[in-house]
Amino acid sequence: MRFTKLLALATAMAIAAPAALTQASEIRVGFTNDADTLDPANHRKRETETILRNMYDGILTRDGDMTVVPELAESFRQISPTVYEFTLRKGVTFHDGSELTAEDVKFTLDRITVEGAMDGRTSPRKSLLGPVEDVEIVDDRTIRIHLGEPWPILPAMLPFQEVVSKAFVEKVGTDGLATQVNGTGPFRLVDWRRGDSVIMERFDGYYGGAGDIAPVGKACVDRVIFKVIPENASRVAALLAGDVDIINDLPAHSVAQVKNNPGTDVVTANGTRSFFVALNTQGDIFDDPKVRQAAMHAIDKDLIIDRILAGNAVAVEGILSPDAFGHNRELTVYEYDPELARAMLAEAGYPDGVDLQLDTEGGYKDVAEAVASLLTKAGFRTTVVVGEGSQLSSKWRTRGGEKTGDMYFTSWGNGSLDPYGIFVPTHRTNDRGNSAGYSNPALDQILDEAGVEADTERRAALYRKAEAIVNEDLPYLYLWVPQDIYGVSKRLKGWKPSPDSRINLHDACVD
């Protein structure tokens, strides 16, 4: 009895409380993760970068089509295969009012690339800048980046780094930078409530952002808040309740619910994560390319995309996303044909079919089961075995070590959309993401060449050739690239999701 009274009392008090108070010019993002730190050089998480990118700008950035464009730089050019020159904008100020100079940019890059540069420790982001060897200040507004070897993807990798103020970092130290922000971005930090939210307000001294991305100018709204809601169902509930205006990672099964709700809608961006089934090419069954091709014919990708992924994915025939640099548009399409698959399997010496296991993580269970049932129909009698992510990764990504499984349903992200970041680790002999145990010296050679080829057209041609090879060899059953799905409030205007999973709120407005 008293329980009911208490509940009624709590409810009554909550009505009086400003619980769902929404200010006129405020955008709230229901976001899966909190920032690990506010130091842009001291983390390894994409979600942390997404939050920081609203307060920090980079030398370069990407537009909605993933084209790399200057941001704090005014222009850039390649002087030689190993030297890039960047001219900085004039009149860019940090949140504390000090002016951005070439010194700050050099300091930022040195802090990431030089061993022990962060109070004796090395930035965990060092590997994102590969062979960067030295940063030279030419004059107050010009810097040159010198590479140890040709690395054509430097411009594609620079948007991952944000520029800090040298004077500020020297004042507060690496410890201070973990919780304080002095960037050049459109918003300044108001409060970071650990584990709960990051609150930012408009920076009125903002220079306007990348000239190639309209609109150029100050941010539209007064305040933005990243509110951490890790649980999918709760994030959806927060959107439906009007507590937040944008949610990331909207589960496909909630798409209809969000669309049907009068105040909310669903928006998507082409993702950068490729999904595939690794086939153990060192095992007894899948060492035969014929069997691998048979398995490919057994899978009806369109059916799964339509029924389980709610139409939010693009089928692929190779490892690269259709948006990626060097993607080959003329790859063989292995049509869905279970009878042909069965016949090919019989031809390869398995007239009675085979019994197989498909490893996957809990999050992919539904889709993996659909794949398994299609395979089973064609004679690959498949059982799905669910494991934990990093445990499976240890089992499959053996770098040439012995492999025990049959098949592994997994994925690989490629935020830069440059093949270097996805093709090499998943396909090069004994590389860290090569879960199929695939080894093809001819392909290795092409990938090595493409990695240092400075001519863009020649480089793209090399990757097209590489995709044609793996499309025929099929170490993996290449499946699809899902779209990133966001739920948004209909009062939100001017915001579009970005293929690199960033949530840039500079252009976003609310009614």
Place this chain on the structure above:
Amino acid sequence: MPMGKLVERLLQLVPVLLGVSVIVFLMMALTPGDPVEIMIGDQNVTAQEESLLRQDLGLDLPLHERFATFLGNAVTGNFGLSFYHRRPVMDVIAERLPATVELSLVALLLALVTAIPLGVLAAVRKNTILDRLATVGSLLGVSLPGFWFGILLLMLFAVHLHVLPVSGRIGFSSEVQPITHFLLIDTLIQGRFDAFLDALSHVVLPAITLGLPMTAILMRVTRTSMLEVMRSDYVVFAEAKGLSRHRILFRHALKNALIPTVSVAAIETGSLLGGNMIVETVFGWPGLGRLVVESIFLRNYPLVQAAVLLYALTYVMLNFVADILYTTLNPRVKL
């Protein structure tokens, strides 16, 4: 209770905690999954870049050396840097702990103020419809999974009725200066009644979800022990003396009937810690439970080790408190 006994019991905690440290260290180290691999994620790196990262995280050392360092530092309360936050783990934990403690205390309070009256009522009205309802209710309370019940509450009170917020600890318009780091107390100290109500509206649903199984258990315990006491000779004697029912119940019976309730409550408070991990995730509560779950998936060894040790310490201390409470309330029992 003699002081010597107390000290002896406290000293017994040392081997327990040492054992826990060994177990937690080995469990983390032996669990498949490489922290460096997870950290690099989907990226193309050279072996040299990878070994640099491994070295930076201190994972290049052999297991026994890492354990010696861990143990040596743990004694002084230094658990090293969190792999992801890149700050001392104790700092990171300290930021998140008050939210967890506050939620647990509110859940405990809710459980006590609901369970005891309901338990007494069920005992007094034994075998009536009320008793049956309470029994079914408590069965449900223990059986409903927290993540499901929590989302149900969310959908009802936040999405459909719009009376309570979905997640978080306090609204964004309420900036409160931290004093004790418990928002319900800080807001009152500063006379911010609006912020207090705001914080209260945020804590209600998670506290109900977290406290539900405990409420159910405590109610059953109170009911049973109340029934037992009501049958005892001294209560029968009091009735024969002609004392009012009210007086018998509250002055004589309840006091003794509550002894098991109190000790079970103290032990069950430890189980709130486990429930926190789920409830904090569902309600986006910025506490330690969620942080630990995330850290386990990321194999953030230092943080998990420190947090598990902290949990173990809390649990052991709560048991210790339960023992002391029991002997204080019931002097017939010796430690």
